[in-house]
Amino acid sequence: MLFGAASYAQTTVQGKVVDENNEPIPGANVVLVGKAEGTTTDFDGNFTFNTSEEPPFQLRFTAIGFAEIVSSVTSNNQTLAVTMTEASTILDEIVISASRTPERIFESPVSVERFGLKEIKNTTAESFYGGLQNLKGVDINTNSLTFQSINTRGFATFANNRFLQLVDGMDNSAPGLNFVLGNLVGMSELEVQSVEILPGASSALYGAGAFNGILFMQSKSPFDFQGISAYGKTGITSQEAAGDNNYYDFGIRVAHALSDKLAIKANLSFLKGEDWHAVNTLDLSNLGADRTDPNYNGLNIYGDEVTTLLNFDAAAGLPTGTVGTANVSRTGYAESDLVDYNAESVKTDFSVYYRPFADDFEIIYNGRVGRGNTIYQGANRYSVKNFILQQHKLEFRNKNFFLRGYITTENSGDSYDTRFTAINVNRRWKSDTQWFTEYAGTYIPTYLGGIQQGGLTPEQASTAAHAAARQAADTGRLVPGTPAFQSAFNQVINDGDLSTGAKFIDNTKFRHVNGNYNLAHLIDDWADIQVGGSFREYELNSGGTIFTDFDGPIKYNEYGAYVQLQKKFMDDRFKFTGSGRYDKNEFFDGFVSPRVALSYTAGENRNHNFRVSAQQGFRNPTTQDLFIGLNAGSAILVGSAPANLDRDVRTFNVSQSGQDLIGQSTVDIVGRAAYENAYSLNSVLSGAPEVANTSIIKPEEITTFEGGYRGQIGKFTVDMSGYYNRYKDFIATVTVLVPFYGTAGDNALSLLALQNGDRQPYQTYTNSSADINSWGGTIGVDTKIFGNFDLGVNYTYAELDFDKERFPDFETNFNTPKHRVKASFGNTELFKNFGFNVNYRWSDAFFWEATFADGDVPSFTVLDAQINYAVPSIKSVFKAGGSNLLAEEYFQAIGTGNVGSIYYVSWTINP
Template structure:
């Protein structure tokens, strides 16, 4: 399949690149110049396009333009530039230069969006909620990168796992590496196909090449298919025909957060873009970006074990022998000391049993061995012991870096037909949070595309190639270091033996001393018991010191050598030791098309599209299951959609309906309809209503993972995997019921894709060309929520239990609702002020926390801003943005199950202030920008176990932005 797809791509590329042989019509040359009406200066960088075609140019440094077209005269030219009012000019005589003057404007609501309906339309008349971040807004934003600026959009949530790894979400059910929001880079799915998370902007578009970002909150599967359950983020790069020349930006600054190993460290960001067009036919672009910094650090020391009666409020390594720090690792492994020691304590023939038996005999049997054992041991519920862990900062690679390289070659076959090939490659080191914290080290991913695009259609072939590099699981690494130094089968007996020896000695001495002091045997027994119990803390400390003697310490060559061996061995390891490295090399291959029949069907606009996708799993058997031939699986999907739109009542009412069908080979086919209506009145006021659906096909790991971890064997939830391990044969119990002492047989249900049915009503209107209002209210019904279930299967061979963790669907619907309001006011003298607020909530959350539902969303969040892009025509600009969000509970597979069940994993509320000031030097085409994120240093975290984010200050020098 892979070879076939590769050959198809190569043939397609050759066909696209050799279409120059198509017969060309007579060409017409059009020239002209563009001037700023306010300053009377010529304007470089203005986009000049032929209306209804792909042909056009961009004005040069002197404000002049020249291009060839095969369109017959007369024709209409469209002149556009960010921050200026667009102009249309009819050209009847090619011999006369076209001279145009553009006027600066801050009129709101002028953006054109494509994502809402896959056709260009005014953002005011979008049939669903949509947010847009264009190049002008990116330049004005105080955020360090355009990806950070997404958090300023209405209703958008962020989860920061590291400086360069952030996940975007809308309308609830947030998660790290969120798979419920689809992220497209120039139309390509940006999710890592094997590791199953969208990699932020690690492999994406550089800020210099970013044309715009469009974000649709909520269900969007009707047009975009699987995984557009909670929304879609579309990032679109600049066309080299429209944006030419050299541009560059150098940004440097510092990161500051007191809890890090070194509070203040440097930050460096360099991007370069070059694009050039030849004779209006050929054009190319090259992009390079590099970021380097010492990452934010995760160091939350709170105890999330809840064993031995301790927990987040008071648990420490000093007072809880079962301590499991949120950001310490290796201490997840725990054993019940009392249960483990009881057989030896009550049976002579071993040191503990002989010692207890001798003491019992000395009392003439008045004090039985069982009584002595009860006296020297804590109660069963209070006798858990965990191994000593390591802090994350001693395990993770915080030397974060990211390099992006992008290139494209475009060929305009004729005015309304363009062919191009594009390649994007990214590599870097970052940190990601899933069921474990993962050090994504030397990760590499490439996306390569060939596309043929017309004014009313496109055909696209692309592949995503993932290479995990030297990435490893941090928690597994810690466990592997512990096991390499001293196996748990040795460490725990040493600990328990040392504890029992101290406790028994204390009990015997106290008992003998009390008898010698004239107390009765009963009184002596009570005194000895009290002495043993009072000494419990000292016994634990002494036992840990004994078992940890010679323990590998961070910073030593022995520690580094052990860590290297574990990091180099593929997960989960073998008989020679634990492995933590991901060996994944999974690829995605996709072909898709879209055709707009509006030129053939004049009375209604009809779109038809479809796609075919193949995941080629390749983890070397370390992550995914193997088939009967010893190969990993290919997963095939296909889908198609139809959309019809019609304007009624003199174009005041626009109706749109679409339906899509998708089929994954492991699941039933999914229909995703959408209906919407937009009514426009008084030209700039629009009321919209929509019925939308979304679905998410379980990830490749949810389907085929087969990974043994220290706690569980993780397996996929499809029937093939369940049958493979015989879980439907014989008794299989839920882990919760086994731990409660009342095993309950688990009844399997069909594993199905998640679905959402949503209703939304909204309004978007412009008042006096100065005030833009955007508001909506929505209601969601979430079906087949994809959670996790731990199962226990007795093993007749070993006499023990096998524990499995599988993805399952929740057997109840989850209903949520919310609303949002955005206000933007364009004030005199180019000042702008505005903000937005969003509210999201569950209608009935009873029992959802204990069921492991990951709502992970604050009820309220808001953003406020004040800015001016050009103060009094001085070329100075500024922007100040305040962001705030409410506290909320975070549930995930990273959170301890006990903490999850109790629902106490709270993310505190926080507010943060970002600001920037900039100065443009027009003659030098240079922009200087000074800014900072979280300049008040109100440190915060955005999800459980993730790093504490501090202040980031920067200075940037940009050329030809």
């Protein structure tokens, strides 16, 4: 009887969803209005929907790129024929990232940007990833041709570890580097179904990595997108420093459903071009100096960082003041002598999709392997060569849940540090001691001769003597292009010991498991309730070259769990979203991340949506913040994990004066001393040494408030938002000086150590006590003019609130222009099968802060454009375009190569 009653209450609705050309729309969402209950259409656009709800009721149909439609169901076993039209505005598009469930951008509780199949086709950039920089509120900092770093709402260097990138749910960050290398080892554009960007904190749903923004790349299902697709691009890159060079980009995608249960797909893409050459010879520490300056240190000249104070009087046994002293640096090599600017990216992936019951339950295996060559700028400039990132995932999912586990493995390949390459090539030829001795040995007699026999002024004699001394010390120097230089160069870049080599060695990995379950169907769709969790284990493995893992890999873990409730009221006009997450890293106390969002849809036609939200987020220290143990030249970097403080032990030579004091020629310094027995570097430089007292690092916190409006006002689509961020325990680095003897603050022996030069700079990882706030906003307006021409304009404002005078030594790395303006103009159907698009970007000047160098970045203007022509008979689109058509070279960070122009033509075949 119970079974019969349940069957009697069941309502079944069937139907088919097509577009205006009567083509089926696979993957369209079919949802019961007022509840979260629903289904999706299959590859042929068909659907079957079962519900306990009795007619009459309404079903809402949504699909990416199409306008929402609502149909009425008046009887059981009704069959619906639904025709969807192309979305009239971007607000009709469907996003998943904001709430982990499908919803229109119009109703998203937070800011979100989307880049779909239409935008990929119409992008003016040479790649879909580069096209993301035209979205409002999104910056892309160009590190090199194949490495672009996305930034939202500030606080970013190229090592942007405040931004998370997910590829089919997998964290695409390099485990040892702790940041994403753009799309170097990401996804082929043939495989991309959509890209979504959340520009703000999202820790409540996505955990510690989702601190300042997330990018989601979703691939195409082989059930829904079948056949063989391919593209080919060719053109040139043009830069004043590098000239005109060939540019190639090819890709192929194969996907096939073997049955209604099994489907497979595979992708391969290859990109090759000449990277942007970095040729800035400016000496930032001595503006106006050139290579004739004895202590010259050029920005993109390496090896000249090795410098010392030569006391010529002491060396010659002359009275003080006879010849004098001078800071002298070794002769460096230009970056172009040390780097092969061959930029390359090879991406492959293979997937198997299995539906054992021929319904929406899927078991998915996905394997991705990417290899690339690029330039990365961190503390130094690194030649990233044959870098490999692998990801392997097994996932179980249906419309109500997913459970996935994956592993991400990094192999640094043949990568190396260009600065240490130059330093150690010099040293393999001639030691620093010998070089400086020969320099002084030539300088002294030349200077005295110029004064005594040549009748020169002291200034003239000094200039001539420095030139002669450098020439003498450099006699026989290894010259780039010669067999002797190449032999020394090869030895250095294959040596992982930075005291003698420059090789970057890293085979770090992490394992990650996460899952999510939507309980709505279990509670009669009273509300949309989701629960989920994650677990991650890191395994650091650099062989002691980066981390303090000289005695074997270092492992540690973190985990988290969350819940979210989403409920609509007042005829589905008012929506409440509340979520909370608990995360725990084994080194720190647990952290709770709450989020509350309210939105209201107003207007007779439901065309105005207002939203407010507040949330807290956090960011755990990175693997390097915790376990690095690296001599970067200017300082030794030592992470502050409790287990790391005693792992870094180094031996230093003591000066003769120091030996007389302590009776030792060498001392062993433990990393803990950098935190517990050190002086502030800047206080020593100012002549008033102060004890540093650096605290151990802990997670960084953010509290963010956001408000926004989305709406359709006549022919104009408007999307605006504003935010305010308040940071606590901002993760920072502090450089200190560790004395080789004595105790910091003893006003005795340790001060003598500083005076005798018996001290070592260390870079410590800690949290700043500074109050750091930021705020800003965006507004975007899109419309159609002159019939069917698309016009869009957006503006972004970003402001930092930080008391620099109170904390002069602290750098926030905000690295974001205050004002940005972007505009687009195009027509997807100017005439039959022909379209075009033009993008304009203007960026305000700003100050760049990073470990490599600080300095002003001037404002710049960029114009990109493309034309495309479709040939349906051969399922092809031909495109010709270019980026930076004004050919006004610009840069977005101090030390990188100027960004030139790219001109390309392409042919894309899609079934």
